[in-house]
Amino acid sequence: xxxxxxxxxxxxxxxxxxxxxxxxxxxxxxxxxxxxxxxxxxxxxxxxxxxxxxxxxxxxxxxxxxxxxxxxxxxxxxxxxxxxxxxxxxxxxxxxxxxxxxxxxxxxxxxxxxxxxxxxxxxxxxxxxxxxxxxxxxxxxxxxxxxxxxxxxxxxxxxxxxxxxxxxxxxxxxxxxxxxxxxxxxxxxxxxxxxxxxxxxxxxxxxxxxxxxxxxxxxxxxxxxxxxxxxxxxxxxxxxxxxxxxxxxxxxxxxxxxxxxxxxxxxxxxxxxxxxxxxxxxxxxxxxxxxxxxxxxxxxxxxxxxxxxxxxxxxxxxxxxxxxxxxxxxxxxxxxxxxxxxxxxxxxxxxxxxxxxxxxxxxxxxxxxxxxxxxxxxxxxxxxxxxxxxxxxxxxxxxxxxxxxxxxxxxxxxxxxxxxxxxxxxxxxxxxxxxxxxxxxxxxxxxxxxxxxxxxxxxxxxxxxxxxxxxx
Ligand code: ADP
Ligand code: ASP
Ligand code: MG
Numbered sequence: 001x002x003x004x005x006x007x008x009x010x011x012x013x014x015x016x017x018x019x020x021x022x023x024x025x026x027x028x029x030x031x032x033x034x035x036x037x038x039x040x041x042x043x044x045x046x047x048x049x050x051x052x053x054x055x056x057x058x059x060x061x062x063x064x065x066x067x068x069x070x071x072x073x074x075x076x077x078x079x080x081x082x083x084x085x086x087x088x089x090x091x092x093x094x095x096x097x098x099x100x101x102x103x104x105x106x107x108x109x110x111x112x113x114x115x116x117x118x119x120x121x122x123x124x125x126x127x128x129x130x131x132x133x134x135x136x137x138x139x140x141x142x143x144x145x146x147x148x149x150x151x152x153x154x155x156x157x158x159x160x161x162x163x164x165x166x167x168x169x170x171x172x173x174x175x176x177x178x179x180x181x182x183x184x185x186x187x188x189x190x191x192x193x194x195x196x197x198x199x200x201x202x203x204x205x206x207x208x209x210x211x212x213x214x215x216x217x218x219x220x221x222x223x224x225x226x227x228x229x230x231x232x233x234x235x236x237x238x239x240x241x242x243x244x245x246x247x248x249x250x251x252x253x254x255x256x257x258x259x260x261x262x263x264x265x266x267x268x269x270x271x272x273x274x275x276x277x278x279x280x281x282x283x284x285x286x287x288x289x290x291x292x293x294x295x296x297x298x299x300x301x302x303x304x305x306x307x308x309x310x311x312x313x314x315x316x317x318x319x320x321x322x323x324x325x326x327x328x329x330x331x332x333x334x335x336x337x338x339x340x341x342x343x344x345x346x347x348x349x350x351x352x353x354x355x356x357x358x359x360x361x362x363x364x365x366x367x368x369x370x371x372x373x374x375x376x377x378x379x380x381x382x383x384x385x386x387x388x389x390x391x392x393x394x395x396x397x398x399x400x401x402x403x404x405x406x407x408x409x410x411x412x413x414x415x416x417x418x419x420x421x422x423x424x425x426x427x428x429x430x431x432x433x434x435x436x437x438x439x440x441x442x443x444x445x446x447x448x449x450x451x452x453x454x455x456x457x458x459x460x461x462x463x464x465x466x467x468x469x470x471x472x
Contacts, residue, residue: 007231008040008189012199012221016238017295018137019049019080021087026295028088028144030236031194035150038231040189043152044199044221045141047133048080052200052214055108059129062112063121070112074105081136088144097143104132104139123167127201127211131158134198134217142196152194157220160185161202163210170202170210172223174282177202181227197224218276222290226282233283233290235275241292241303242267242274244469245319249462254469255301256317260309263317263412266448270410271322280305314422315415316468321458322410325357326377327403327438330384331367334396342368348387352379358408358450360439369439371452377402406438407458410450411465417446425468426451433464 011031018024027045035041047055054073061069081101089097111129115121138154145152160180163170188195199217202210212219218235225233242264243253259267261284268277274292283290284307293302335341342361345368349356354376361368372380384400391397416422423440426449430437439452453461 002229004231006039008042008228009034009038010042010044010221010225010228010230010233012044012217012233012235013046013141013295014217014235014237015046015049015051017236018045018084018141021084023295024084024088024141024144026298027141027236028148028150030295030298031145031152032148032150035194036192039191041194042185042189042224042228042230043141043145043194043196044217044224045134045137045196046199046217047137048084051077051080051133051136052130055129055133056126058108059112059115059121059126063115063119065116065119067112067116070109070116074109077105077108077136081140084140084144088147089140090147093143093146097139100139101136104136108132124165124208127167127170128209130211131198131201131209134200138196138198145194145196150194151192152196153188154196155185155188157198157201158203158207158209160197161220161223162205163202163212165204165208165210167210169213170204172202172212173205174223174227176205177223178227181224185224186228213276213278215273215276216278218279222279222282225288225290226286229286230288233288235279235290235292236295237274237292238294238296239274240294240297240301242272242305242318244317245462245466246272246321249321249459250319250466253466256303257301258304258306258309259317260311260414261305261307262445262447263414264305266410266412266443266445267318267320270408270412270448270450271320272318309414311414311417313415314419315413315470316411316422317413317415318411318469319462319465320410320412321462322357322408323455323458324374325371325406325408325452326374326380327369327371327406327452328377328380328384329367329369329401329403330388330397331399331401332391332395332397333366334391334394335366338391338396344387345370345384348383349380352376352383354380358439358441358452360441360452371406371408371439374404377404403438405455406452407455407461408450408452409458409461409465410448411468412448413469414447416449422449426465429464429468430461433460435461435464 058073
């Protein structure tokens with residue numbers, strides 16, 4: 001492997017970091033500053049903020065017969081993209097760049113019409129639509145960089161990242177992707193030059209466009225960094241790195257200077273939207289440092305993700321919140337000692353294609369409870385009831401019950417491992433505010449403790465627990 005100094009830098013800009021003329025201007029300045037300092041720079045960009053939502057919402061509406069939604073979405077997208085083209089792309093190249101944006105918008109309209117005629121939006125069709133957002137932002141960002149004298153060229157991710165055909169959340173084929181990265185991306189890297197790649201999208205070996213899941217541009221950057229391999233990956237976003245809590249919910253949240261791979265994986269899994277959960281693994285396995293930085297405050301504090309870190313016992317690093325969940329409870333005296341209840345319960349849930357976020361079972365075995373997304377509640381309850389129809393008829397299982405409107409609050413920190421008294425601190429902080437804990441779960445890794453509380457208590461719980469997090 002090339003020494004780090006001879007390796008390129010991968011930088012990813014999120015939707016808000018390219019979502020307005022002023023934001024993209026910041027992004028361009030950042031790239032321009034770095035371009036000469038590395039033996040090549042790869043820039044991965046998201047779609048302009050809100051674009052993916054707009055595209056997908058309109059496509060789904062079209063499939064329901066509302067073609068006007070596509071027209072309205074096109075107009076809104078045109079305005080947002082035009083504002084950037086007008087202020088960051090000089091007059092001469094502008095018509096060319098605008099033609100490319102228009103070409104993608106035409107594709108969007110055609111796909112929308114097809115969906116309206118078919119009365120169906122397939123996962124494959126939705127991926128084709130969603131990918132257009134990143135393709136449009138690449139066109140603008142490349143031109144905006146060139147306008148500032150940065151030699152930049154675009155390279156479509158469908159050319160380099162190969163995945164299976166699991167549309168909506170495709171799995172990368174690392175070997176096939178590595179070969180393409182080596183053949184098509186590496187030769188373009190030179191000191192001072194910048195290659196701009198759309199995040200989020202990839203393609204099957206046959207060239208059908210796929211996406212890596214919502215928020216997947218982080219993952220694109222991490223994959224490219226691992227496959228190159230890069231010297232470092234910088235994720236540019238709209239906050240000062242990974243913070244002790246979502247700053248929108250806890251205004252006095254602070255930046256965490258250093259986090260371990262395990263901690264950030266738990267944080268991402270339990271709802272800290274700042275990094276896509278799958279992002280960290282490829283870069284950590286390749287031993288590549290990953291930094292999360294603020295596009296709007298580039299000299300400000302940032303977070304470095306490391307493989308291992310020095311742990312201070314008792315230290316809680318961050319708290320997260322996931323909303324819109326339901327707690328499902330399977331209970332009954334007759335369950336006592338009946339083997340396979342848990343296995344059958346979760347087989348029934350898996351059969352509905354629902355992912356379970358948290359499981360908690362009392363030692364008496366009289367009840368099992370677990371958390372699923374609120375939108376899946378009805379389907380899951382019906383599936384579990386069907387699986388235990390005989391036991392319910394015999395009254396061995398009393399009922400399958402759902403508690404709506406709950407949230408998961410998770411505390412994360414390697415320092416919680418083997419440290420007694422943490423649960424006590426958590427319960428007294430919540431007790432002091434009169435917040436009731438419905439269920440609690442701790443993974444065997446002891447890096448995270450999750451609490452289930454009523455939705456109405458969610459933000460208060462977060463704020464009550466935040467003082468338990470510490471700096472450093
Ligand atoms: P991007 O478009 O740059 O990918 P995202 O919206 O996906 O940005 O992620 C950044 C957002 O994540 C922040 O604006 C913040 O509200 C949210 N967030 C949630 N939890 C955290 C956390 N612990 N630290 C930082 N940001 C967080
Ligand atoms: N634009 C995509 C999304 O909103 C991917 C990303 O921004 O990471 O999900
Ligand atoms: Mg994101």
